[in-house]
Amino acid sequence: MERVQKISLFQVFYHRICGFFTSLLLLIYVKFFVHELWKDEWQAWFVAKDKNLIEIISFLNYEGHPAIWYFYLLPFTWLSAVLPVPEEYILTFAHVLPASAVLYLFWKKFDLPSLVKISFALSYFLIFEYGVVNRGYIFVILFLFLAVYFLRKENNKGLAWSLFLLCQTEVFGVFMATALGAYWFLKEKKIGSDVVKYLGAGLLIFVISVFPRESGHIAKTQGKMLEFGDRMLVSLQGNLTNAFLPGITPDTSLFGWNTLGVLISLALIVGFIVIFRKEKNLFIPFLLVSIMSFLFSLFFFVGGIRQWGMMFIFLIAILALSDKKLFADAKILLLVIFIGIVQSVYGIKALYSDINLPFSNAKETGLYIKKTIPEKVPVVAINKFEITPVIGYTQRKF
Secondary structure, three states: OHHHHHHHHHHHHHHHHHHHHHHHHHHHHHHHHOOOOOHHHHHHHHHHHHOOHHHHHHHHHHHOOOOHHHHHHHHHHHHHHHOOOOHHHHHHHHHHHHHHHHHHHHHHHOOOOHHHHHHHHOOHHHHHHOOOOOOOHHHHHHHHHHHHHHHHHOOHHHHHHHHHHHOOOOHHHHHHHHHHHHHHHHHHOOOOOHHHHHHHHHHHHHHHHHOOOOOOHHHHHOHHHOOHHHHHHHHHHHHOHHHHOOOOOOOOOOOOOOHHHHHHHHHHHHHHHHHHHHOHHHHHHHHHHHHHHHHHHHHOOOOOHHHHOHHHHHHHHHHHHOOOOHHHOHHHHHHHHHHHHHHHHHHHHHHHHHHHOOOOOHHHHHHHHHHHOOOOOOOOOOOHHHHHHHHHHHOOOO
16 A cells, blocks of 8 residues: 555656656747747846836836836846847746746646646646746746745745735736735734735835826727727636637637627636635635736726736636645536646647747848848837837847
8 A cells, every 4th residue: 555655656746747847848949949039028128128227117107017027137138248148048048937937836836636737738828828928927927826835835924925026027916916815814814914914015016116007008008999898898708718718719819709709708607606616715816816807907908818818827826726625526627627628729829830930020130130231330110119029139229
């Protein structure tokens, strides 16, 4: 009996190690040897590189993101000034570090059924949207996963710091930190705890750093493109169907909605009620994040697939908090695996496209300018935003 248990533990450890290194090597290969950095990836790099600390802080109310990603990139921009290495590799390396930590937590520290882990391993959001693409969303996942790990370990100090840092990532990090804080408080009921204090400080710093936004900025980007009724349906489909079952409808990443997508969203609501019926305490934080994300999409920023995907990431975190009652029911296990399989199919398609099709002509254009146009010859760019990745690959001012 003891020998069987030892073999079983070895198999679990072996599978986790293999899963971690396989995922990591795939991620590194695509990021360094295939992926073409696009505008948002380069823009954050230039903010960190070309602005001082005061300028970065004063820029946040326009950008809408807290400072942590820019501050994190700062030392890497200094490193790029002394190393004879193209900047895109240093930026990618900077992103690989937290991405590796995310994969480590997912494979080694999350006690999920093997079939669930395998089905989630190549999920679109975990491996591509937040894994391959070099953006600050990776810190949302890192601090969320750390918060879940410390919750499981009942380490309140680690949890407190994780929630504080989670509030400095994105507005979705704020939603998640608030929900996990509520989950912890309902269990512990300690209002004077470090968890409450650090969460409160994190929320306050987030509000001070990001708001007030420039007048009308959010409304002009997407809010006025859709009537209220359409915005409601897009928000519903985006935060449910597009977040959990990407690619299953034609409007996964666009601003539209369709009847099938809305019906699937309603079915998913029923499905999540079924999933969490055996652990209702986990349904509370999941419901809180769902409501906050929906209202944010409805009234502030409709968003796109990169924002909606935060819901799927939070699902992984909530499932990792389960004491496995959820997976005792075969129907629930199959539903979760089905979500993971759809995610993986879309993730593999995204990786295939990234390997076989360049995102744009930015890299080719930038390298051509760098090779053939003398540095003394000025290059004039008309569209600041669209030209950003070309500037990144050229490594000179336009």
